[in-house]
Amino acid sequence: MLVKPFLDESHELFRESCTxxxxxxxxxxxxxxxxxxxxxxxxYFKAAKAGILGASMPEAYGxxxxxxxxxxxxxxxLLRGGSSGVVAGLGSLNIALPVLLVLAxxxxxxxxxxxxxxxxxxxALGVTEPGAGSDVSGLRLRARRDGDDYVLxxxxxxxxxxxxxxxxxxxxxxxxxxxxxxxxxxxxxxxxGFSASKRLKKTGWRASDTAELSYDDVRVxxxxxxxxxxxxxxxxxxTFQGERLGLAAFGHGSAEIxxxxxxxxxxxxxxxxxxxxxxxxxxxKLAEMATEVTVAKAFNYLVARRVxxxxxxxxxxSMAKNFSSSVAQRVCYEAVQIxxxxxxxxxxxxxxxxxDVRLLPIGGGxxxxxxxxxxxxxxxx
Amino acid sequence: xxxLVTAKRVPDPEQKVKVQGDAIDLSGMNFVVNPxxxxxxxxxxxxxxxxxxxxxxxxxxxxxxxxxxQLRSCLAMGADRGILxxxxxxxxxxxxxxxxIKAVYERESPDLLLMGKQAVDGDNNQVAQxxxxxxxxxxxxxxxQLELEGDASAITVGREIDGGMEFKxxxxxxxxxxxxxIVMPTAVKTAGSKxxxxxxxxxxxxxxxxxxxxxxxxxxxxxxxxxxxxxEQWVKTTSVETPPSRxxxxxxxxxDELVDKLQNEAKVL
Ligand SMILES: Cc1cc2nc3c(=O)[nH]c(=O)nc-3n(C[C@H](O)[C@H](O)[C@H](O)COP(=O)(O)OP(=O)(O)OC[C@H]3O[C@@H](n4cnc5c(N)ncnc54)[C@H](O)[C@@H]3O)c2cc1C
Numbered sequence: 001m002l003v004k005p006f007l008d009e010s011h012e013l014f015r016e017s018c019t020x021x022x023x024x025x026x027x028x029x030x031x032x033x034x035x036x037x038x039x040x041x042x043x044y045f046k047a048a049k050a051g052i053l054g055a056s057m058p059e060a061y062g063x064x065x066x067x068x069x070x071x072x073x074x075x076x077x078l079l080r081g082g083s084s085g086v087v088a089g090l091g092s093l094n095i096a097l098p099v100l101l102v103l104a105x106x107x108x109x110x111x112x113x114x115x116x117x118x119x120x121x122x123x124a125l126g127v128t129e130p131g132a133g134s135d136v137s138g139l140r141l142r143a144r145r146d147g148d149d150y151v152l153x154x155x156x157x158x159x160x161x162x163x164x165x166x167x168x169x170x171x172x173x174x175x176x177x178x179x180x181x182x183x184x185x186x187x188x189x190x191x192x193g194f195s196a197s198k199r200l201k202k203t204g205w206r207a208s209d210t211a212e213l214s215y216d217d218v219r220v221x222x223x224x225x226x227x228x229x230x231x232x233x234x235x236x237x238x239t240f241q242g243e244r245l246g247l248a249a250f251g252h253g254s255a256e257i258x259x260x261x262x263x264x265x266x267x268x269x270x271x272x273x274x275x276x277x278x279x280x281x282x283x284x285k286l287a288e289m290a291t292e293v294t295v296a297k298a299f300n301y302l303v304a305r306r307v308x309x310x311x312x313x314x315x316x317x318s319m320a321k322n323f324s325s326s327v328a329q330r331v332c333y334e335a336v337q338i339x340x341x342x343x344x345x346x347x348x349x350x351x352x353x354x355x356d357v358r359l360l361p362i363g364g365g366x367x368x369x370x371x372x373x374x375x376x377x378x379x380x381x
Numbered sequence: 382x383x384x385l386v387t388a389k390r391v392p393d394p395e396q397k398v399k400v401q402g403d404a405i406d407l408s409g410m411n412f413v414v415n416p417x418x419x420x421x422x423x424x425x426x427x428x429x430x431x432x433x434x435x436x437x438x439x440x441x442x443x444x445x446x447x448x449x450x451q452l453r454s455c456l457a458m459g460a461d462r463g464i465l466x467x468x469x470x471x472x473x474x475x476x477x478x479x480x481x482i483k484a485v486y487e488r489e490s491p492d493l494l495l496m497g498k499q500a501v502d503g504d505n506n507q508v509a510q511x512x513x514x515x516x517x518x519x520x521x522x523x524x525x526q527l528e529l530e531g532d533a534s535a536i537t538v539g540r541e542i543d544g545g546m547e548f549k550x551x552x553x554x555x556x557x558x559x560x561x562x563i564v565m566p567t568a569v570k571t572a573g574s575k576x577x578x579x580x581x582x583x584x585x586x587x588x589x590x591x592x593x594x595x596x597x598x599x600x601x602x603x604x605x606x607x608x609x610x611x612x613e614q615w616v617k618t619t620s621v622e623t624p625p626s627r628x629x630x631x632x633x634x635x636x637d638e639l640v641d642k643l644q645n646e647a648k649v650l
Contacts, residue, residue, distance in 0.1 A: 010592045013454050016413075017586040024583070049581065051588015064589030 002294065003301040011073050014055065014066070018077035021050050026081025033207040034352060037199060039086050041122075041164065047090055048119030052078075057097060061113035067308040068245060072300065075246060076253040082349055084254065084356035085207030092161035092208075094246060095364075096123040096169045098239040099184055103227035112167060112186055124165035126156040126187075126213060127236065133158075134369050136236060137178035139171060141215060143185060148222050150174075150185065152215040162211030163196040165189055170215075171236065174229045182232035186224045193218040204355035241314065243364045244321045245304055251324030251360050252297040258328075258335035258353045259289050265339055282338060289331045296327040315377040318370040325360030325367070332357050382533045382553075383437045384425045385491035386460065387482060388418040390444050390451045390470060391502040403621035407471070414451045417497025417559060419458075423584040424527060424563045425495050426459045431578065432571035434533045437461045441485050443478065444470035449600060456595035457587035463600035464489075466608065474616035475503075479511035484608035486516060491554065492533065498523050498558040509558040519555040525562035531572030 025046055033039040047053040056071040057063025064070065071094065078087045093116050100109055115121040132138035141154025152172055162168065168187045175181030187194060197212040227235065263286060266277040276282045303316045332354040336343035343350055361367035392398075392410045399406040414422075422440065429435035438460040442452050448470065452463040466481055473481075486494060499506035513520035525546065526539030537550045538557055551557070562568055566579040587595075605612060633639045644650045 009450060009453060010589070010596065012450065013457055013587055013592045013595075014589050016454065017588070017592075021586055046581075050586035051590050052586070055589040059590065059593075065593050066589045070589060 002298055006301040006305040007069060007073075010066075011069055014070055015073045015077050017050065018052055018074050019080055021047065021052055022078050022081035026078065026083060026086055030082035030086070030207075031347065034083055034085060035206075035346075037085075037201075037206050038209060039083075039089060039207050043086070044090065044119035044122060046119070048117060053090065053119055054093060054097070054117035056094065057113065057117060058101070061109055062117040063113075068242065068304045069301070069308050071242070071246060072249040072304050075249040076256070079250070079253040079257060082257075082352070083207045084250065084353070085205040087250070088205050089161055089164075089208035091246065092125065092165070093117075093123045095160075095239070095243045096125040096167075098242055099125065099169050099235050100186075100226060102235045102238050103184055103231060108186070108223070108226065116167070121166040122161050122164050124159050124161040124168045126159050126162070126168045126170040128156060128158050130155060130157045130212075134366055136171075136182070136233065139173055139182060141170070141172045143172035143174050143183060143220070145174075145222075146219075149219045150222065150225065152185065152187065152218045152220055154215050156213040156215075157211075158200070159211050159213055161209055162213050163199055163209045165196075168194075168213065169226075171232050177230070179233040180230045182236075183229050184226040184232045184235060185220050186226065187215070187218060187220055188224075191218050191220065203358055204352070205359055240365060241307060241312070241317050244317050244370075245300070245307060247360055247364045248296075248300045248303075248317075248320040248324040251321070251328040251357065252293060252300055254353050254357050255289075255293045255296065255324075255328045255331035258332045258350050259286070259293050261350050261353075262286060262289065262335040262338045265342075276338065285334055285338065289334055292327045292331060296324045300324055315374055318365070318373040321365070322361070322367055322370045322374075325357065328357040328360055382435050382493070383439065383489065383491040384428065384435055384493045384495055385486065385489055386418070386421045386425050386438060386440050386455070387494075387496045387508075388422065388440050388442045388451065388455050389415045389497075389500045389502075390442065390448045391415045391500055394501050400623075412447075412451060414454060415497055415500045415502070417499060417501070417561075419455075419497075419584045420561065420564050421495045421497050421559050422455050422458055422460055424524075424559050424569050425493075426585070427569035427580060428527065428529055428571060429459075431569070431574040432529050432533070433573050434529065434531075434571070439464060439489060439491065441466070441482065443468045443473065443481055452600060453592075453595050454587050456598045456600075457591040458585055459591060460598075462598060465600055465602045467602060467604050468612075472614075473612075474614065475505050475507040475511060476615040477612050478508050479515060480610045480612065481605060481608065482508065482512050483515045484610050485603075486512070488608070493536065493553055494518075494556045496556070496558045498560050509556050513556040516556070519551040520557070521549050521551050521555065522558040523560040524557050525560050525565075525568065527557070527559075527563065527569045529571040 051064055055064035055074055056066045059065040097113055116123045129139055143150040143152050166189055170185050170187045171182055172185055173181050174183040193216040195214050200210045266282050267275055269276050300320050303320045335350040336354050339350055342348055390412045393413045425438045439462045440455040440460045441464045442448050443466045456463055496509045521538035523540050524538045525541045528537040535550050535552045537548055539546045539548050564583050566582055
């Protein structure tokens with residue numbers, strides 16, 4: 001395997017555990033959960049017990065003590081269960097908790113992180129609002145200080161695990177400065193005034209819950225404020241790297257599965273007296289798909305390895321996300337094409353994958369925003 | 382109390398077998414711990430966790446250096462120490478394997494030798510019985526249930542037989558092999574088990590934490606020579622043939638025709 005030099009034995013063993021978990025605990029139910037647009041909460045417990053939930057979180061808070069590459073291996077392997085939505089849902093803690101790792105004090109980390117890693121609580125990240133997505137400086141959800149509390153009012157939308165979450169790591173406006181007026185709070189969803197809409201209906205990632213959240217004068221104690229007032233934007237920037245690498249892994253992971261499925265089908269399905277793979281057009285199509293998957297994967301591993309070793313690489317991480325998500329679009333599209341009519345049927349895995357990967361150039365920083373990051377770091381002036 | 386568990390590396394039974402000439406082509410194969418051995422590791426861990434009487438679980442494997450990975454995965458599940466006897470795990474026959482295990486048993490003197498009932502590659506189902514014979518120890522094979530006495534002096538082994546379960550109480554030390562049912566939620570009990578204590582069905586996953594801890598656990602490497610074992614080949618392969626390919630079946634029109642064919646052609650009635 002080409003990416004072997006980036007891994008050690010612990011990654012290989014962890015891959016085995018995650019693959020098995022996906023085979024046993026996800027695959028048999030993937031179709032059902034996708035159709036039902038949700039999966040049982042029990043799966044968080046199971047993943048926690050298996051030591052998969054929070055594998056990349058520090059041991060001190062009940063995590064597995066793994067690095068970015070363990071996270072990447074986990075995403076790849078869990079996707080083998082056939083439901084991106086489940087992987088996204090289980091994974092919402094991997095975008096929410098890093099904010100705490102950056103900003104929270106020790107008492108807050110001990111209070112909030114371990115219950116999530118035990119699978120007892122679900123964590124979500126609330127940044128995007130109906131009026132502001134890419135442009136974080138346009139956020140309007142207000143946090144007003146009132147004695148020992150802050151009072152939050154406003155709304156969030158497209159929040160993964162929003163309707164099932166117990167805590168939402170919420171970015172709110174505490175001052176008028178576009179960037180320096182933003183602060184993170186841990187909002188407990190049981191608090192008065194907090195409500196989540198019903199799940200939003202989506203193109204893909206169906207098994208994951210995506211919700212609109214409403215904060216109607218929600219009182220949040222000062223001890224739930226993460227860092228100083230105004231430290232929110234910096235934390236967003238610091239945690240993007242992990243989220244974007246995660247989505248890059250979704251890209252090559254999904255594409256690799258689509259490729260495997262397409263190759264299997266091309267061997268089995270016959271047309272004009274021979275298997276599809278016997279037609280040069282199909283073979284060459286598969287050759288190109290395999291090339292793209294291999295290159296995307298190798299680049300993602302390379303960048304992840306450097307990040308795991310402590311490098312800060314916003315340009316390369318943005319490239320990884322963009323390249324990998326565009327490879328995923330093409331490969332999943334062609335996989336559907338190879339399956340023909342069967343590729344248009346909901347029971348077929350590549351149909352689901354083709355819908356699921358559409359999210360990748362949108363979530364966690366759009367294709368265009370990534371290009372903005374990259375172009376700022378090119379010698380153009 | 383010390384438990385010695387044996388674990389063999391086998392080609393992943395989930396993957397498609399490639400045949401090259403008259404042998405299975407092992408190149409590029411993915412290897413896993415023999416499932417029944419993994420169940421034995423799980424059973425040992427359950428005994429340790431609930432009894433408090435087990436001090437150490439040692440996992441023994443025979444094979445090339447590559448097998449370290451499978452050994453590590455047993456340690457990552459929670460076993461304490463590994464032993465790797467270097468040898469060619471492909472060509473060993475049951476007798477040779479049994480001799481090596483006997484020698485390791487004598488070095489380690491465990492209180493319980495726990496093994497999978499068979500390895501899913503050769504499906505011989507002989508090694509445990511041979512080892513017990515050589516060591517003159519009590520044996521109880523195909524355990525579907527285990528219950529350890531409070532003073533760890535004996536273990537009760539439940540075996541599935543036609544029409545029910547048979548229970549045998551064997552004094553320790555002894556040799557026990559496990560069957561699939563040993564990983565059911567309540568299959569392993571000790572004096573320390575809580576009422577209604579249930580495990581998740583199946584062997585546990587190696588958590589990342591366990592994997593990281595396993596890096597620091599000791600694996601002793603021993604050669605067959607160190608053990609003083611003589612290994613002449615007992616079983617020789619003279620030839621290998623593929624079974625004749627099956628011819629297509631036929632459709633019968635009526636029950637009468639079916640009975641007629643079964644009587645006169647197949648001659649089974
Ligand atoms: C399934 C799903 C799950 C999500 N989960 C979460 C979550 O858990 N937490 C969370 O906070 N958010 C989440 N999001 C939100 C996601 O991060 C945003 O949708 C994304 O950042 C884009 O913001 P937007 O939707 O407001 O689009 P907009 O910012 O309105 O962008 C619309 C279009 O304009 C383009 N555009 C914007 N600015 C520029 C520019 N300067 N130059 C060129 N083009 C530009 C964009 O690239 C895009 O094509 C999720 C979204 C989805 C779909």
